[in-house]
Amino acid sequence: AQRVTQPEKLLxxxxxxxxxxxxxxSYSGSPELFWYVQYSRQxxxxxxxxxxxxxxxxxxxxxxKGETSFHLKKPFAQEEDSAMxxxxxxxxxxEKLVFGKGTKLTVNP
Amino acid sequence: NAGVxxxxxxxxxxxxxxxxxxxxxxxxxxxxxxxxxxxxxxxKFMVYLQKxxxxxxxxxxxxxxxxxxxKEGPSILRIQQVVRGDSAAYFCASSPSSRSNEQFFGxxxxxxxx
Numbered sequence: 398a399q400r401v402t403q404p405e406k407l408l409x410x411x412x413x414x415x416x417x418x419x420x421x422x423s424y425s426g427s428p429e430l431f432w433y434v435q436y437s438r439q440x441x442x443x444x445x446x447x448x449x450x451x452x453x454x455x456x457x458x459x460x461x462k463g464e465t466s467f468h469l470k471k472p473f474a475q476e477e478d479s480a481m482x483x484x485x486x487x488x489x490x491x492e493k494l495v496f497g498k499g500t501k502l503t504v505n506p
Numbered sequence: 507n508a509g510v511x512x513x514x515x516x517x518x519x520x521x522x523x524x525x526x527x528x529x530x531x532x533x534x535x536x537x538x539x540x541x542x543x544x545x546x547x548x549x550k551f552m553v554y555l556q557k558x559x560x561x562x563x564x565x566x567x568x569x570x571x572x573x574x575x576x577k578e579g580p581s582i583l584r585i586q587q588v589v590r591g592d593s594a595a596y597f598c599a600s601s602p603s604s605r606s607n608e609q610f611f612g613x614x615x616x617x618x619x620x
Contacts, residue, residue, distance in 0.1 A: 401548070433611075440509070441549075441597065441611040483548060492601075493539065493562060494609065496548035 399424045401484050403497035410474050411505050418469040418500050420458075420484030428486040430460055430467040431494070435481040444469075444482070454478070474504045508532075510600050510612035511580075518618045519588050527583040527615045531600030538581040539599040539609055540573060549597060555581060588619045 400423045410416050422428060430447040445453045447460040447467060458469045467484060484497040511530040519525050531538050536557050541549040554562040555575040566573065570588075575581040585592055595616050599609035 403548075440613045443608055446608075491562065492537070492554055492609075493551040493565070494541075494549070495551065496541075498546070498548040 399428070399486065399488055399495045401486055401495055401497035403482075403484055403500050405500045406498070407501050407503070409503045409505060412476055413473050416471050416474040416478070416502065416504070418482050418484075418502065420467045420469065420497060422465050422467065422484075422486055424465075424486060424488060426488060428488055430458070431485045431487075432456070432458055432467075432469050433483040433485055433496075435483070437480070441483070474502075476504045476506055478502060479504045510535075510598055510610055512596075512598050512612035512615050514615060515613060516616050516618070518620065520620050521589055522587050525585040525588050525592070525617055525619075527585075527596050527598075527617070529581040529583070529598030529600075529612060531581070531598075532602075532610055535600035535602050535610070537601045537603065538575050539601075540581075540583050541597045541599065543595040543597065543614075545594075552583070585617075588617075590619050593617055593619045 402421045404419050432444040433441050434444045435441045456471045458467050460467050481499050481501050483499045485494045513528050538555045540552040542552055543549045551565040553566050553573045558577050570586045572584045595614045597614045598612045601609050
């Protein structure tokens with residue numbers, strides 16, 4: 398069965414420090430991977446997807462098929478990055494998103 | 507574009523009552539998805555609909571739950587004879603086509619069953 402694992406429920410860093418939010422998945426085919434973010438009192442929104450290979454708000458994520466990982470990274474965290482982050486995948490041919498449980502990131506001043 | 511609208515935002519029901527959750531997709535979007543988030547859990551897919559059609563209902567509980575997306579009006583997620591375990595946040599998302607893969611989420615409806 399498809400599964401997305403985010404091992405850290407909570408992650409706290411100081412402003413300016415590097416941050417890495419971990420995401421591992423189990424899926425036998427070729428999934429498409431996403432990171433969604435939910436800022437306080439806002440709705441869930443797409444942050445980035447692996448096929449775009451782009452950097453959004455300083456965040457990047459590389460799909461590592463060997464390690465089945467899609468970790469989210471940012472070299473210098475900002476206070477406004479504090480939010481809930483969800484890793485998700487879609488399975489080939491299907492539109493449904495499979496989400497991890499989320500990681501709450503807190504960036505301290 | 508106001509984005510995906512969901513109402514009500516909060517809904518309280520007693521055990522055995524019915525809950526109706528509404529979702530209006532973004533303008534121009536004809537694909538709707540419903541997800542449920544239990545406390546301390548991630549969002550779990552329930553159902554995917556296009557206008558007047560259920561495309562994938564593999565995440566829907568076998569009993570008491572139904573969904574529709576009529577030709578006119580919002581998509582409705584209906585839960586009959588609610589139980590305490592139905593208490594959760596229910597999110598709707600929409601996309602303009604099945605190929606876009608980006609789903610735009612609504613603010614959610616928080617259902618509390620007393």
